[in-house]
Amino acid sequence: MKSILLVLGGTLLFVASSFAADAAKPRGEVFPFVKGHYWLYDGQVKFAAEGKTTEKQITGWRSEVIDTAEAPTFKAALLKGHPHDLAWYSDETKRSDTIVILTSIGEFHEVTDAENLALTFQTLKSSGVLPDKLISPDTILFKFPPKIGDRFGDPEQVKLGARYCWAVRDVSTAKPDPAIKGAPSEKRLTIGLTFRTSPDHTNVLFVAGIGITSYTYVHHGTPGDCEMRLVECGESGAKATIPSK
Numbered sequence: 001m002k003s004i005l006l007v008l009g010g011t012l013l014f015v016a017s018s019f020a021a022d023a024a025k026p027r028g029e030v031f032p033f034v035k036g037h038y039w040l041y042d043g044q045v046k047f048a049a050e051g052k053t054t055e056k057q058i059t060g061w062r063s064e065v066i067d068t069a070e071a072p073t074f075k076a077a078l079l080k081g082h083p084h085d086l087a088w089y090s091d092e093t094k095r096s097d098t099i100v101i102l103t104s105i106g107e108f109h110e111v112t113d114a115e116n117l118a119l120t121f122q123t124l125k126s127s128g129v130l131p132d133k134l135i136s137p138d139t140i141l142f143k144f145p146p147k148i149g150d151r152f153g154d155p156e157q158v159k160l161g162a163r164y165c166w167a168v169r170d171v172s173t174a175k176p177d178p179a180i181k182g183a184p185s186e187k188r189l190t191i192g193l194t195f196r197t198s199p200d201h202t203n204v205l206f207v208a209g210i211g212i213t214s215y216t217y218v219h220h221g222t223p224g225d226c227e228m229r230l231v232e233c234g235e236s237g238a239k240a241t242i243p244s245k
Helices: 117-127
Strands: 038-049 052-071 074-080 097-103 107-111 140-143 166-174 188-196 200-207 211-219 224-234
Touching (some): 038 211, 074 117, 097 117, 140 188
Antiparallel strands (some): 038 052, 074 097, 097 107, 166 188, 188 200
């Protein structure tokens, strides 16, 4: 399943002056990530249990920045926990590792489907070099500046249309609505993303300087859905929780 990230703020503020000027490169805040930054999500999951569809409220699902790294050509963060963990929820659901990367040409990558991501992150941090094949067209979520209609993923699939790849469905400047505890209240660049396949679809709302504010996964057959909304972010917070049965 495809997923998406969040990012930036504080000393890891990523500004255009970090790299040589180029119209395609990001301006201002991109990642809401410094080490220790966290996001808390509330929402609902839907799953099959004992032969019937079950719904459960999830409160305070936590994503946080465990470590950060930077080099002349990229900035990266290692995350523990992500809203995509809650797709296909079960009582054994745990927070996963994710690496997010912003390159000097404005590509925003998310790496999830790999083993030993924590070790991989330590390697790239110590070497200042992205390991071979860590990122590819398949790991790009979007690129700055974003434009409606942009598509990212397998190059052959992208040619066929806005399915089986990430597609930018909306770009706007807006205030978070509803307000999010700990998040900036001014208008921010807001990017709507969709990954649509025959059996499922994922919708993500990403706000520059804040991160993912909304994450929805819907399976079109057997229930495995989640619908999560960011309710709080900052530098410290409550532990991740999964409500009891």
